[in-house]
Amino acid sequence: MLKAAINAELLKDSIAALAVIIDEVRFKISREGIFVKAVDPANVAMGIFELRAEAFEEYNADECEIGIDLNKISDLLGITEKNDTVRIELDENSQKLLIDVGGLSYTLSLLDPSTIRAEPRVPQLELPVKVVLNGLDLRRAVKASEKISDHMLMGVSEDTFYMEAKGDTDQVRLEMGRDQLIDLKSGDACSLFSLDYLSDIVKPVNKANEVTLSLGRDFPILIDFEIANGAGKVSYLLAPRIESD
Amino acid sequence: MLKAAINAELLKDSIAALAVIIDEVRFKISREGIFVKAVDPANVAMGIFELRAEAFEEYNADECEIGIDLNKISDLLGITEKNDTVRIELDENSQKLLIDVGGLSYTLSLLDPSTIRAEPRVPQLELPVKVVLNGLDLRRAVKASEKISDHMLMGVSEDTFYMEAKGDTDQVRLEMGRDQLIDLKSGDACSLFSLDYLSDIVKPVNKANEVTLSLGRDFPILIDFEIANGAGKVSYLLAPRIESD
Amino acid sequence: MLKAAINAELLKDSIAALAVIIDEVRFKISREGIFVKAVDPANVAMGIFELRAEAFEEYNADECEIGIDLNKISDLLGITEKNDTVRIELDENSQKLLIDVGGLSYTLSLLDPSTIRAEPRVPQLELPVKVVLNGLDLRRAVKASEKISDHMLMGVSEDTFYMEAKGDTDQVRLEMGRDQLIDLKSGDACSLFSLDYLSDIVKPVNKANEVTLSLGRDFPILIDFEIANGAGKVSYLLAPRIESD
Numbered sequence: 001m002l003k004a005a006i007n008a009e010l011l012k013d014s015i016a017a018l019a020v021i022i023d024e025v026r027f028k029i030s031r032e033g034i035f036v037k038a039v040d041p042a043n044v045a046m047g048i049f050e051l052r053a054e055a056f057e058e059y060n061a062d063e064c065e066i067g068i069d070l071n072k073i074s075d076l077l078g079i080t081e082k083n084d085t086v087r088i089e090l091d092e093n094s095q096k097l098l099i100d101v102g103g104l105s106y107t108l109s110l111l112d113p114s115t116i117r118a119e120p121r122v123p124q125l126e127l128p129v130k131v132v133l134n135g136l137d138l139r140r141a142v143k144a145s146e147k148i149s150d151h152m153l154m155g156v157s158e159d160t161f162y163m164e165a166k167g168d169t170d171q172v173r174l175e176m177g178r179d180q181l182i183d184l185k186s187g188d189a190c191s192l193f194s195l196d197y198l199s200d201i202v203k204p205v206n207k208a209n210e211v212t213l214s215l216g217r218d219f220p221i222l223i224d225f226e227i228a229n230g231a232g233k234v235s236y237l238l239a240p241r242i243e244s245d
Numbered sequence: 246m247l248k249a250a251i252n253a254e255l256l257k258d259s260i261a262a263l264a265v266i267i268d269e270v271r272f273k274i275s276r277e278g279i280f281v282k283a284v285d286p287a288n289v290a291m292g293i294f295e296l297r298a299e300a301f302e303e304y305n306a307d308e309c310e311i312g313i314d315l316n317k318i319s320d321l322l323g324i325t326e327k328n329d330t331v332r333i334e335l336d337e338n339s340q341k342l343l344i345d346v347g348g349l350s351y352t353l354s355l356l357d358p359s360t361i362r363a364e365p366r367v368p369q370l371e372l373p374v375k376v377v378l379n380g381l382d383l384r385r386a387v388k389a390s391e392k393i394s395d396h397m398l399m400g401v402s403e404d405t406f407y408m409e410a411k412g413d414t415d416q417v418r419l420e421m422g423r424d425q426l427i428d429l430k431s432g433d434a435c436s437l438f439s440l441d442y443l444s445d446i447v448k449p450v451n452k453a454n455e456v457t458l459s460l461g462r463d464f465p466i467l468i469d470f471e472i473a474n475g476a477g478k479v480s481y482l483l484a485p486r487i488e489s490d
Numbered sequence: 491m492l493k494a495a496i497n498a499e500l501l502k503d504s505i506a507a508l509a510v511i512i513d514e515v516r517f518k519i520s521r522e523g524i525f526v527k528a529v530d531p532a533n534v535a536m537g538i539f540e541l542r543a544e545a546f547e548e549y550n551a552d553e554c555e556i557g558i559d560l561n562k563i564s565d566l567l568g569i570t571e572k573n574d575t576v577r578i579e580l581d582e583n584s585q586k587l588l589i590d591v592g593g594l595s596y597t598l599s600l601l602d603p604s605t606i607r608a609e610p611r612v613p614q615l616e617l618p619v620k621v622v623l624n625g626l627d628l629r630r631a632v633k634a635s636e637k638i639s640d641h642m643l644m645g646v647s648e649d650t651f652y653m654e655a656k657g658d659t660d661q662v663r664l665e666m667g668r669d670q671l672i673d674l675k676s677g678d679a680c681s682l683f684s685l686d687y688l689s690d691i692v693k694p695v696n697k698a699n700e701v702t703l704s705l706g707r708d709f710p711i712l713i714d715f716e717i718a719n720g721a722g723k724v725s726y727l728l729a730p731r732i733e734s735d
Contacts, residue, residue, distance in 0.1 A: 072415065075392045079385060103421065104389050109414035140569060144594050147565045169599035170562065176593065317660065320637045324630060348666065349634050354659035 001062040002029050002090035006055065008080035008101065010228050014051055015077065017204035017227060017234045019070045021047035026113045029090075030063045033232075039120045045197050046120055048235040055231035057085060066090065066097070067111030073099075076106055122237070127214035127222060131161045132183035133176065135208035135225065138163075141174040142202045146195050148172050151241050154215060155190030161213075165195070182210055189215035191240040201236050218242070246307040247274050247335040251300065253325035253346065255473050259296055260322065262449035262472060262479045264315045266292035271358045274335075275308045278477075284365045290442050291365055293480040300476035302330060311335065311342070312356030318344075321351055367482070372459035372467060374434035376406045377427040380453035380470065383408075386419040387447045391440050393417050396486055399460060400435030410440070427455055434460035436485040446481050463487070491552040492519050492580040496545065498570035498591065500718050504541055505567065507694040507717060507724045509560045511537035516603045519580075520553045523722075529610045535687050536610055538725040545721035547575060556580065556587070557601030563589075566596055612727070617704035617712060621651045622673035623666065625698035625715065628653075631664040632692045636685050638662050641731055644705060645680030651703075655685070672700055679705035681730040691726050708732070 018025060021040050028035040033052035039045070053059040080086065080101050087100040099106040145152045145165030153164040161181060164173040178184050201223060205211050208225035215221055223236040263270060266285050273280040278297035284290070298304040325331065325346050332345040344351040390397045390410030398409040406426060409418040423429050446468060450456050453470035460466055468481040508515060511530050518525040523542035529535070543549040570576065570591050577590040589596040635642045635655030643654040651671060654663040668674050691713060695701050698715035705711050713726045 072392075076389065076417075078392075079388050102385075103419055103425070104385065105418045105420070106389070107416040107418075140592075140594065143569050144566065144596070147562075147568075171597040172566075173595045173597075174593055175595070180593070317637075321634065321662075323637075324633050347630075348664055348670070349630065350663045350665070351634070352661040352663075 001060070001064065001092065002066075002088065003058070003060045004056045004089075005058040005085050005087045007057065008077060008084035008086050009082045010055065011086050012074075012077045012080070013204065013207065014049070014227055014232060015070055015073050018047060018049050019074060020200045020204065021045055021236070023070050024111055024116050025068055025070060026116050026119060027066050027068055028119075029061050029066065031061055033059075037119045037122065039117070040197075044194065044239050045201070046122065046237040048122060048237070049233070051228060051232040055228035064090070064092065065113045066095075067113040067116045068097070069111060072108060076101075076108075079104075123220075125214075125216070125220060125222070125237075127189075127216045127219060128185075128187035129156050129189035129215040130183065130185040131156065131181060131213040131215065133161070133181050133211055133213070135202075135205040135211045137174070137176065137180075138211055138213075139202045139206045141172075142195065142198050144172045144174070146199055150195050151192050152195050152198060153190065153192050154213070154221060156184070156186055156188075156215065159184065159186060188217050189219075191215060191218050191221060192242070193221060193238055194241055197238055201238070204234065246305070246309065246337065247311075247333065248303070248305045249301045249334075250303040250330050250332045252302065253322060253329035253331050254327045255300065256331050257319075257322045257325070258449065258452065259294070259472055259477060260315055260318050263292060263294050264319060265445045265449065266290055266481070268315050269356055269361050270313055270315060271361050271364060272311050272313055273364070274306050274311065276306055278304075282364045282367065284362065285442075289439065289484050290446070291367065291482040293367060293482070294478070296473060296477040300473035309335070309337065310358045311340075312358040312361045313342070314356060317353060321346075321353075324349075368465075370459075370461070370465060370467070370482075372434075372461045372464060373430075373432035374401050374460040375428065375430040376401065376458040376460065377429070378406070378421065378425075378456055378458070379427065380447075380450040380456045382419070382421065382425075383456055383458075384447045384451050386417075387440065387443050389417045389419070391444055395440050396437050397440050397443060398435065398437050399458070399466060401429070401431055401433075401460065404429065404431060433462050434464075436460060436463050436466060437487070438466060438483055439486055442483055446483065449479065491550065491554065491582065492556075492578065493548070493550045494546045494579075495548040495575050495577045497547065498567060498574035498576050499572045500545065501576050502564075502567045502570070503694065503697065504539070504545075504717055504722060505560055505563050508537060508539050509564060510690045510694065511535055511726070513560050514601055514606050515558055515560060516606050516609060517556050517558055518609075519551050519556065521551055523549075527609045527612065529607065530687075534684065534729050535691070536612065536727040538612060538727070539723070541718060541722040545718035554580070554582065555603045556585075557603040557606045558587070559601060562598060566591075566598075569594075613710075615704075615706070615710060615712070615727075617679075617706045617709060618675075618677035619646050619679035619705040620673065620675040621646065621671060621703040621705065623651070623671050623701055623703070625692075625695040625701045627664075627666065627670075628701055628703075629692045629696050631662075632685065632688050634662045634664070636689055640685050641682050642685050642688060643680065643682050644703070644711060646674070646676055646678075646705065649674065649676060678707050679709075681705060681708050681711060682732070683711060683728055684731055687728055691728070694724065 036049040089098040095110045097108040141163040148167040149165040159178045212224040281294040334343040342353040386408040393412040394410040404423045457469040526539040579588040585600045587598040631653040638657040639655040649668045702714040
């Protein structure tokens, strides 16, 4: 069972953060909120998503699992206004989601969750380094790096966090000292990541005042930030690229 | 004879409302104003347009008929500013239209009206139902329906006007009660229309505070709204689609 | 040697004005500023560009010549904010340009100037007519003409400057009298120019309050305007087209 109401803008941002990873996902619904874990088709990035009950204007739910095509919801949310309220109701018998926005009622057929790839196991990683920075700084470094290369190095050297991309002839590097960061737990960290993935991930990150990066040496990166004014959270786990040459 | 001056924005909106139906049209010019009736190439939609003398800053005309390629005028109006005044003068000898905007003088060759499809006969229809609503509401329903289907049902059931689109698996429906409408004359009405046409028609409708829909059962729809602050009027008559399924 | 700092918006506008002509250019650097002369690949348009030391927030330079791919710099400047300061330093040993914007450091490989087409000789022309007008007026005439033709006539007839384009059936003409111009030195001038080139040139001109055109009969046109609040100057010399038919 699910019957809920939520601000349209907030739902749009949440769906956008998930759509970065994959289109068809299983929503785990419970009394506490909505939870998703999903892996991208190439097994490079994982998204862990939660939107807790308090993010909603109204929220009533029993435990259940539904399959959703995020593209369809994004399409529908495209015509909402910033301050619209979206009402959602699950019809379990017909496996349909009823969505109501300002008098417009959508009936959306759900996907059979069993046809969607199972929820991944989240690996237990010891990531020794933590960097907390503004989402805009991360985005700026990613956008600058895209002009030059298709992968980017992220690491920490003593009290400095750096992001660096090298092209055939050119290079770009952003260094941020402890005083430019919101927080830093220093240690041994330096890994290479695909800019294809980072530039997608960075889109929703953009709105986050605070993004936490957890890093190691040639290890995956964990990118965490809050959504819905703290009533939700998105984490991306991105596998490193192994430097050739 | 025609010699007139008109606000650029107003002329742009008028031309845009006409261009929805067809590119080459016959303008019937008289002392009272400019009048156009045109049918789209597939004979599905008809546009009936009038821009009366009082819409103009200056207006002097004798009865005449000219052929115009609306694309050319739209192109030229594209570079005008909102508050520009457009001066128009017809040179009947050379069959050219002289258009002056802020010092820029265009000389536009007219089309021979006899090469343009004749003005259609407007059918006399008894459309029992009338719905008056805000142009934005109509537009929102059309935009939502486009995501799901290529045709849309419009009808009235007792005191409720509804618009509905059904896709293979999903559905969208907008219901508006008497209190959400500007006016309603209820009756038997339910017809299916092509969203291709509706989404074009809805573009100029968007700016109208008040749109009147006249409907019947499996009958054409008549969509009326004012332009030029009441000094002009556009009507679209759109043929219904016959539901196959 | 070069070590300089400049406002990002100002540098972006300067690069954009140059990029109209060609992508790879030789920058002549001296104590007085940065100077470029370049010809487009088809030898139709020449750009003469200067950005004097006073345009910079800081400027230290010895005489040198470097080769730059303007596309790369435009790309990088694309992510700067309006009020950012761009710091530039030339590393002559490695032939690299170090560019720093808000903590982001770019290392840009320079081109070997000897691989770039040599600086053209600027022809000495006697252009009897001078027209000074607002950049926006020039742009408006060019944009209107593009709708109709691929070349435009520019000339002076007594106290009137005119720009005119003729299509197969239509025509557009902008006339500006002495009172609508900022200044006019009248004389014999009437030449035809390619709108392909003019519409590129007119993009940076757009921001100029004052543009000086120097003209003759079937002669090139010289289009001059200031950049960087008077601390720089761009001149375009555009060859005329010979009217056929």
